Amino acid sequence: MRVGMLTIYSVPIAVYCAKLRIMLRHKQIPFQQLLPPGGYGSEAYRAIVPSGNLPAMVHDGFMLADSEAIAEYLDDAFPQVPMLPQSVKLRAKAREFSRFHDTRLEPAVRAIYPQVAYATRDADAVNSGGALISKHLSSLALLLSANPLDTGTLWLGDCGFAVTLAWIKSFEATIGLPVIWPAIVTAYDARLRQFDVVAKELDDYHPAMKAYLEKAKPS
Numbered sequence: 001m002r003v004g005m006l007t008i009y010s011v012p013i014a015v016y017c018a019k020l021r022i023m024l025r026h027k028q029i030p031f032q033q034l035l036p037p038g039g040y041g042s043e044a045y046r047a048i049v050p051s052g053n054l055p056a057m058v059h060d061g062f063m064l065a066d067s068e069a070i071a072e073y074l075d076d077a078f079p080q081v082p083m084l085p086q087s088v089k090l091r092a093k094a095r096e097f098s099r100f101h102d103t104r105l106e107p108a109v110r111a112i113y114p115q116v117a118y119a120t121r122d123a124d125a126v127n128s129g130g131a132l133i134s135k136h137l138s139s140l141a142l143l144l145s146a147n148p149l150d151t152g153t154l155w156l157g158d159c160g161f162a163v164t165l166a167w168i169k170s171f172e173a174t175i176g177l178p179v180i181w182p183a184i185v186t187a188y189d190a191r192l193r194q195f196d197v198v199a200k201e202l203d204d205y206h207p208a209m210k211a212y213l214e215k216a217k218p219s
Contacts, residue, residue, distance in 0.1 A: 006031045009056045012208035015163045016067040017055045022159040025197040027081040083156040098157030105136045117215045130178035141182035162192045174216040
């Protein structure tokens with residue numbers, strides 16, 4: 001398939017938008033990036049993307065929302081740099097890994113965002129949130145220990161973890177989030193950062209993350 005015009009709608013702070021950018025750059029797909037017209041959830045944006053979700057993609061007039069749906073579409077449409085394995089069973093395992101991020105770890109990390117603001121922080125919520133994230137990191141360690149995929153390849157499911165693990169470390173440093181890191185997860189995080197596209201995205205993403213974390217400082 002020819003590249004054509006590929007546009008993604010995103011905002012700087014969104015994890016799933018960062019996840020999509022990593023994939024696009026790894027697959028070497030040219031794209032332009034736009035803010036949702038009128039802002040997130042606006043009627044102007046919903047006229048383009050009825051669900052109002054971010055990220056969303058328009059490729060030669062074909063609109064698609066939801067980062068996972070977009071990622072699988074792009075992997076099929078631009079197969080030169082595959083980010084899912086070839087065999088049916090390995091593709092299923094890759095999807096299982098990716099869904100663990102989207103439905104378990106990332107939502108637990110997202111629940112910490114309201115606790116960043118110093119003035120309204122709830123210590124009990126921070127501690128219980130850290131315990132839940134630690135539980136999910138323990139499960140991630142078990143998934144990684146049984147991982148049948150080539151660890152020298154950047155897979156579709158890796159892209160979200162690269163950003164979410166960065167948030168966990170930032171919450172540790174800024175609000176004292178209590179997290180237990182299994183050694184295999186720490187090694188996985190370091191391995192992801194060795195990919196140039198991951199390192200570049202995290203560098204580009206840092207200003208948005210830093211701006212959000214300013215709320216953690218006492219006024």
